[in-house]
Amino acid sequence: MKKLPLEIPGLLKQGISSLKVFTAYNHRLRLQDGEIFKVLRIARQNGMLVMAHCENGDVIDILVKEALQRGDMAPIWHARTRPAWGEIETILRMISLSAQAEAMVYIVHMTTSGGVNQVQRARQNGLAVMGETCPQYLFFTEKNLLQDDGAKWICSPPVRTEKDQDGLWQGLAHGNCRPFATDHCPFFFNVVTQSLMRAKKSQFRARSWEKNDFTKIPNGFTWCR
Numbered sequence: 001m002k003k004l005p006l007e008i009p010g011l012l013k014q015g016i017s018s019l020k021v022f023t024a025y026n027h028r029l030r031l032q033d034g035e036i037f038k039v040l041r042i043a044r045q046n047g048m049l050v051m052a053h054c055e056n057g058d059v060i061d062i063l064v065k066e067a068l069q070r071g072d073m074a075p076i077w078h079a080r081t082r083p084a085w086g087e088i089e090t091i092l093r094m095i096s097l098s099a100q101a102e103a104m105v106y107i108v109h110m111t112t113s114g115g116v117n118q119v120q121r122a123r124q125n126g127l128a129v130m131g132e133t134c135p136q137y138l139f140f141t142e143k144n145l146l147q148d149d150g151a152k153w154i155c156s157p158p159v160r161t162e163k164d165q166d167g168l169w170q171g172l173a174h175g176n177c178r179p180f181a182t183d184h185c186p187f188f189f190n191v192v193t194q195s196l197m198r199a200k201k202s203q204f205r206a207r208s209w210e211k212n213d214f215t216k217i218p219n220g221f222t223w224c225r
């Protein structure tokens with residue numbers, strides 16, 4: 001991130017008033033803590049809102065590498081290589097960075113009851129934190145990833161457990177999980193649809209049927225079953 005902080009005020013002039021930062025997707029989208037702190041501070045100075053994708057990119061990379069080496073490639077390993085604790089820890093870290101930058105932060109697509117707890121605690125302490133969840137995390141769990149067609153339920157962060165669903169519903173009921181958004185990222189599921197759409201030069205891609213390797217399956221729920 002060399003020029004990014006300098007470019008942020010210019011984005012506001014183009015009508016872009018919110019920014020999304022990532023603590024995962026190493027070597028692609030991820031920013032380091034110091035970079036996120038700078039973004040939060042400059043966003044606050046310019047009246048912009050920072051949204052945060054909270055997962056631990058370092059841990060995910062290690063777990064994915066180890067899973068592939070062991071031959072654990074089924075869709076369930078998408079969730080098992082992106083642990084709930086990674087979300088909980090990075091939500092707390094993001095809250096801490098935003099407090100230090102004296103900026104508001106919006107935690108997107110929360111999946112864990114532990115994450116809701118972090119947001120609740122921050123709000124009780126008067127910090128400017130908002131937490132969002134999405135329907136996929138309220139209605140589906142890791143059990144769906146264990147089905148034969150488990151590839152249909154791959155999204156990032158992953159779907160979790162029934163206990164997490166309870167925590168998210170509680171978060172919605174008490175205003176700690178707000179707003180409720182889709183974060184929709186759809187893919188066609190079957191190869192026939194994929195080839196049809198390719199023939200029509202559609203921008204939409206199909207997720208791979210290669211359920212033998214979870215890292216090759218696009219992240220996002222399906223349109224067609």
Ligand SMILES: [Zn+2]
Pocket residue numbers: 053108109156157
């Ligand atoms: Zn995200």
